Amino acid sequence: MPQKTFKLCSICGSKGHNCRACPFPGAALVRSLKAQLRAKPAKGRKLRGTGDAAKRSKTKSTVQKTRKNHLKKKQYQKQARQSYSNTNVSSSDASKKKQKWTGPRGVGMGEMAFEILSEAGMLNVPAYCNLYVKCSYRNCQRWQNVLCFCDWLPGNYFRGLTCAVLLAIIVEYFSNTKPRISGISRKLFKTTSVVQSLFNVFRKKEAAAGRRELRTIKLKGSVEVDGSSLRLLHVSPQNSWFAKHVCEWRRRHPGQRIPKYFVAHIRVCGAVERGLNGRVLVLPMPIVLLQPGSRPPAESVSDLRVANLANHLTGKKTTVFSDGAKAFRKLARNNAYQHSEVKHVKSQFTAALRHKSSSGAKTAGTQLLDRLWRDLKEFLPKQVASKRDGHVNQEIWEYAYAWQHRRNRDDSWAAAKELLRSV
Structure with a gap:
């Protein structure tokens, strides 16, 4: 005679009832969650796990599809730029219009700064003096012209500045799209009033050139x-x-x-x-x-x-x-x-x-x-x-x-x- 089998409750494990009649606390919540899992998912959506299960569900075909959509988006952006401005340049690059800087990158020292400023026509000074001095530090022993240590051009905007400091301020102002006073003043150990006065001179020169452009542009x-x-x-x-x-x-x-x-x-x-x-x-x-x-x-x-x-x-x-x-x-x-x-x-x-x-x-x-x-x-x-x-x-x-x-x-x-x- 076959042995009699009993159906166990899938919630509490009892033999006297099934899961539909389980009196265990929280049984109603478990039944509702099971009903949601049995329900047919929405069209176009897929139930995924969490953690490692979610990573495994992202198959190779899904990755390829994502890359394909990304390429489509890039192509669409390129076509949109072409139709808008008749060029393939992005709008952000066109608005910024990155300028070329062919001048010095860093702060020139001594004669280097003097030569750069003289070649650019920014210093109206005589040629090199015949007097040179030698550094007394034994690891240096470098010869430099005495003009490199002078405060330049008394009576004009650059008075009280050496060539190296003047070149550093010029590079900071003209090489940056938004020049800031605080950074260069700390770097050169100069007060902000010195840098501000030169920035004002440069800005007035640029403004005058901009006004002249309005006559012909x-x-x-x-x-x-x-x-x-x-x-x-x-x-x-x-x-x-x-x-x-x-x-x-x-x-x-x-x-x-x-x-x-x-x-x-x-x-x-x-x-x-x-x-x-x-x-x-x-x-x-x-x-x-x-x-x-x-x-x-x-x-x-x-x-x-x-x-x-x-x-x-x-x-x-x-x-x-x-x-x-x-x-x-x-x-x-x-x-x-x-x-x-x-x-x-x-x-x-x-x-x-x-x-x-x-x-x-x-x-x-x-x-x-x-x-x-x-x-x-x-x-x-x-x-x-x-x-x-x-x-x-x-x-x-x-x-x-x-x-x-x-x-x-x-x-x-x-x-x-x-x-x-x-x-």
């Missing part, structure tokens, strides 16, 4: 145009420097009570050519007083007329790309330029063109110029005050024109030699 091809705000001002109604602006606000708001203070945005209008070697243009726009909490006003036809943007565009095949401001549309129509726009207010940042433009571009947008605005605001230090003596601080425009001059130069060392010959 002409942009063509695929040109992006847009406006931006660099700083925010708080203006009192009693400020004498803004008396004309207060009268203009009263004319535009008749019968309205004057607020305790106004806000004014320091606005700029800019344009840039698409591509790696595209030039950039920075133009100031007039100040408009607004109610507290107001956003920067949209660019108007009068603003573009004051900025004189139309005179800086040329070429029959020029295409203007804007962000939806009507003033840019009118500017392109009045000057017979092709125009394509996207509308940032509707969260539209790029759009494919229905017909290929005469400049070769296939995508509309102002993404390159938006990145350049961010780079300009990072170049402008936060320590620079927005107002000075009640009106706009002119150092802000010096930084803006200096940044424009830097951005439009390929070789920073050649630009530095050209600027400092006249110091």
Whole structure:
């Protein structure tokens, strides 16, 4: 006679019941989890384990599929860049435009620094003196000309500095996209006021060169145009420097009570050519007083007329790309330029063109110029005050024109030699 078998409970192991009638605490939770495991998983999803089980489940075919998708993504990005700027250069590289530095890399010592500065035409000094000195340290015993230990050029900006220190400050300023005073002052054991005074001289020279560029620079091809705000001002109604602006606000708001203070945005209008070697243009726009909490006003036809943007565009095949401001549309129509726009207010940042433009571009947008605005605001230090003596601080425009001059130069060392010959 066969032995009688009993069904055991899979939860508690008892012989008197099965798992469906198990009174053990937590049995209901176990039954619900088993029901979830028996249920059919969602389409396209796969249940995986944790730890080593998850690693084993990632088979060779899955790895190959991931690599294939990654290559597809890279190819898509390349095609998108080609259609946007008509080049294969990534947007980040085009906005940064890495400059070549063909000058000295480190701090020159003694005669080396003197020779570099003399060849560059930065030192207007006589030839070597006939007097040499020898180092008394027995491991050195080096001969050097006495001119290498002189404080150079009394009566000009470089007084009190040796050639090595002067060359180090020049390299620090012109070889970096965002020169900082603290690092070079600690390296040279100089006070920040010494380095700051020279940085101010270099910046003024760059700003003057940037202003001179505005007389001759002409942009063509695929040109992006847009406006931006660099700083925010708080203006009192009693400020004498803004008396004309207060009268203009009263004319535009008749019968309205004057607020305790106004806000004014320091606005700029800019344009840039698409591509790696595209030039950039920075133009100031007039100040408009607004109610507290107001956003920067949209660019108007009068603003573009004051900025004189139309005179800086040329070429029959020029295409203007804007962000939806009507003033840019009118500017392109009045000057017979092709125009394509996207509308940032509707969260539209790029759009494919229905017909290929005469400049070769296939995508509309102002993404390159938006990145350049961010780079300009990072170049402008936060320590620079927005107002000075009640009106706009002119150092802000010096930084803006200096940044424009830097951005439009390929070789920073050649630009530095050209600027400092006249110091």
